[in-house]
Amino acid sequence: MSIREVVSRCAPKAKLWLWLASAVVSLTLAAGTVYSWTHAGSRHAPVAEKGVTVSSYAEAEAAVTPHLPQDRVVPRVSTGVLLNALQFINAHNVKATGHIWQHIPPGFPDDIESGVLLLEAEDPHCPKKVFEYPLGENRVIVWSFSTVIRQQFNYEDYPLDHQDIWLRMRPVDMIHPVQLVPSFESFPPWDGKALNGLDPDLVFGDWTPDYTVWSLNRQEYSMLSHPGLSNTDELYFNVGVSRGLLGPMLGRIVPVLLLAVLMFLSLFVITTDPDRRPISGFTAFAIITFSVSTVLVVAVNDNAARTEIGSAGISYIEYWYFTLYVMTLLVALNATMLLHGAFSKALAWRDNLLPKILFWPLFTGIMFAATLGYLGV
Numbered sequence: 001m002s003i004r005e006v007v008s009r010c011a012p013k014a015k016l017w018l019w020l021a022s023a024v025v026s027l028t029l030a031a032g033t034v035y036s037w038t039h040a041g042s043r044h045a046p047v048a049e050k051g052v053t054v055s056s057y058a059e060a061e062a063a064v065t066p067h068l069p070q071d072r073v074v075p076r077v078s079t080g081v082l083l084n085a086l087q088f089i090n091a092h093n094v095k096a097t098g099h100i101w102q103h104i105p106p107g108f109p110d111d112i113e114s115g116v117l118l119l120e121a122e123d124p125h126c127p128k129k130v131f132e133y134p135l136g137e138n139r140v141i142v143w144s145f146s147t148v149i150r151q152q153f154n155y156e157d158y159p160l161d162h163q164d165i166w167l168r169m170r171p172v173d174m175i176h177p178v179q180l181v182p183s184f185e186s187f188p189p190w191d192g193k194a195l196n197g198l199d200p201d202l203v204f205g206d207w208t209p210d211y212t213v214w215s216l217n218r219q220e221y222s223m224l225s226h227p228g229l230s231n232t233d234e235l236y237f238n239v240g241v242s243r244g245l246l247g248p249m250l251g252r253i254v255p256v257l258l259l260a261v262l263m264f265l266s267l268f269v270i271t272t273d274p275d276r277r278p279i280s281g282f283t284a285f286a287i288i289t290f291s292v293s294t295v296l297v298v299a300v301n302d303n304a305a306r307t308e309i310g311s312a313g314i315s316y317i318e319y320w321y322f323t324l325y326v327m328t329l330l331v332a333l334n335a336t337m338l339l340h341g342a343f344s345k346a347l348a349w350r351d352n353l354l355p356k357i358l359f360w361p362l363f364t365g366i367m368f369a370a371t372l373g374y375l376g377v
């Protein structure tokens with residue numbers, strides 16, 4: 001048996017093994033990416049992004065005492081929150097509706113006005129008093145509010161992002177020093193995962209609630225001298241939410257995968273056989289048309305994603321679009337080199353087999369690397 005016959009018999013098996021190797025590598029990288037997606041939400045601990053997280057009166061007292069003046073008694077006002085509705089209006093605005101209450105202890109100074117300011121709301125004075133009632137020795141005053149809160153959210157991990165929505169509160173009395181503390185007596189022993197402070201029927205849409213926590217944050221107002229502003233910590237009620245996977249999967253990731261499949265299929269139109277080129281339509285003009293069309297589709301989706309999140313930086317989903325740009329360029333470059341005879345031996349081998357085999361490992365490899373960089377394992 002001649003060497004040529006041996007090679008001709010082994011060639012089909014070698015081709016099969018190459019395809020199998022390509023499939024195994026691609027599926028492994030894709031599985032790693034999906035694994036990172038499914039575990040992205042479980043990595044968000046119930047810890048506030050702003051200030052010191054507190055879950056008891058003792059922790060709250062330990063957080064605020066170092067910042068309060070030692071030569072006077074600063075009243076503590078127990079403040080509670082119940083959110084009835086939360087809705088993302090756009091990338092940085094959230095509409096919040098709910099109730100705030102305060103436990104006013106006996107002997108509370110008459111010259112101190114009760115109530116809270118929602119500092120990041122459109123109208124910080126939006127809470128409206130609805131009623132008050134006695135509770136033991138205390139008075140409980142209840143306010144209702146419905147307002148739009150503006151926050152700077154971080155969309156680097158979009159569409160698998162986690163956000164911390166908060167109500168930032170200060171006493172409405174801006175002259176006398178008053179320290180707001182969480183109303184832990186209004187809730188069971190605080191557990192962030194129990195979602196205390198949220199209406200059980202609250203609708204989150206595409207988001208899933210992860211936790212609710214209180215935090216106290218020291219804010220220096222260097223331009224103001226009022227003791228009520230300079231000597232007390234701000235109270236935050238934080239709601240941690242994660243974006244659901246299904247919506248982004250259908251709206252952002254599936255179109256990217258479909259474009260990648262079409263790009264991969266275009267490699268089978270590219271041929272080294274001059275007799276087959278008229279049948280397949282493999283011409284320089286066809287290559288340019290296909291590449292331009294693909295780039296336009298990707299650019300429209302990329303721009304839509306950036307408009308949705310309003311982010312100045314680069315988000316995770318954009319690496320999918322960047323990868324499609326790279327793959328489009330490589331497919332066009334491959335076809336151009338075939339037409340001009342560049343690297344003819346490598347590209348002509350088994351009718352342009354090498355680019356076909358490398359397509360999915362390269363695509364899934366870039367995506368896995370981007371996923372590790374943004375989401376981790």
